[in-house]
Amino acid sequence: MTEIIRSLADLTGRYDAVFCDLWGCLHNGKAAFPAAVAALQGFRATGGRVVLMTNAPRPKSSIVKQLDGLGVPRDAWDIVVTSGDAAQMGMLSGAVGRRVHHIGAPKDEPFFTDFAEDLAAYAATQPPITRVPLREAEGIVCTGLRDDLTETPDDYRAALLLGKTLELPMLCANPDIVVDMGDKRLYCAGALAQEYEQMGGTTLYFGKPHPPIYDLARRRLAEAGAPADPQILCIGDGISTDIQGGIGEGLDTLFITGGLEAERFGADVENPDQSRLDAWLDSKELSPTFAMGRLR
Template sequence: MDQQSPPSPAPYSARIVSGLSELASGYDVVLSDIWGVLHNGESYFHAAADALTRFRASGGTVILITNAPRPHGPIREQLDRLGVPRSAYDSVVTSGDVTIASIVEQGGAPLFHIGPERDHALYEAVAQATGTAPLLKPLAEAGFVVATGLFQEETDTPEDYDADLAVMLRRKMPLICANPDLIVHVGDRLRYCAGAIAERYAAQGGRVIYAGKPHAAIYRAALDDAAAKRGAAVRPERVLAIGDALRTDVAGAVLQGLDVLFVTSGIHRDESHRTGDGQLDPDAYQAMIEAAELRPVAAIPALAW
């Protein structure tokens, strides 16, 4: 008798929702990305803030979880400057928060910093945590490297750092990547992030220590924060992640066993919004998700209630 092949798995059918309200009753906690979901670096999205505020008003807890390479304090200040209401979230957890521990683990070795000077708030936080300020040195005198971004964010490309990467590779220097994102939209402009440098270094055989999504440490910190806010343990099946990047937000949530709502108008808008009128193209979205082999619980063009 011929042996029958096992049945093929059912094809993934992308669910597209118009508002968080269609999902909210199934969750106690939302872990929401910030840049691309709540603001674009220049202005905040009122409908997104309203959706998170309404979720909290219904008894939910909102933790903003971001790959910003600074401690959460400066990120709260940025949200305040943009006008994001504090009613939209309970707390903020950043990849910068996670990076602090990685720097401390280097045992006081001097470091070389790649990124803008504003990110030095990270080192002030290390000093507050340990009582000793990290030693920032030129590359030739450093024991490891911390990348928070690019020096000239508007004009630099990852290729501009190849000479430094060659030195780092020759000396087998670890690179702590404080922001695993590859790119970000600032208004309508694209800007490279530290993750693009780290990816280039790793491809050459360099050792990279990642903080932030899609890696587990930032999710542990965010879920611990949510449990503290709620005064009880958080069940993973009652947690919904929200984000706009497949590589970090969606992949990270899937790796942690969390449901994820994918915001399609962020980083991937050119791939999924092909109709010419700014609307989500369901066929293009379906093809993108199948190619990525990731399974968001649902997609939404832009976060709203």
């Protein structure tokens, strides 16, 4: 049975590092959560390392800039790893060809130009990636909707059907289906990838819960001087991304019930009801190691 804990400090000394989700755990897209910031600062103060792991389709530098703008202090984390970073590696390796059609927003432009140091060195050894119209492409790179404030996956049905007819593989840079920005729920690249698969298209994923992002996180953690075979706790509010991914990697997990699924576990978001939580987790056939209302 999943153990409900009061705070991250309850686990002091048990883990060398945390892989912590961002949206829904550390911020809501508009503001940082002070209690979550304090929890991560406290974890680092005891010698732990904080890896911020996000399914955002943009490279690390864009996320660091966003965190700064949201008021997340630099002493709350050590490393940032994004689905965009892992997907960039896939794109650069030619996973969907070198002539690609991009589906995504203007804010995602850095995906094609801004590479972390380890990826930039690799990019310099590879043939260039060229963006082309859909009918000229070898594959699709999907970073999200062009306007996630107004659009839904239905707006992309014709383009997805054409891609499927052309037998183009899709690289999905963000497996998330939805996120909450304040009180508004927005669709992500994962929603388009899900539609594409339902049409019979081929989709490649690089973010949580899939292995590439965890491989990249472990490599960067090792490069930062973490101990060999560190004890890692995965923290997140996405049951099918953060939690399923952590369990799939053989890691302990902490499910934040007050994020995407906040309305399921009783009126007090900070204190989820154990019986409701257990019943819902049974229906998902997943068992996080721990659970907590909001990260604190």
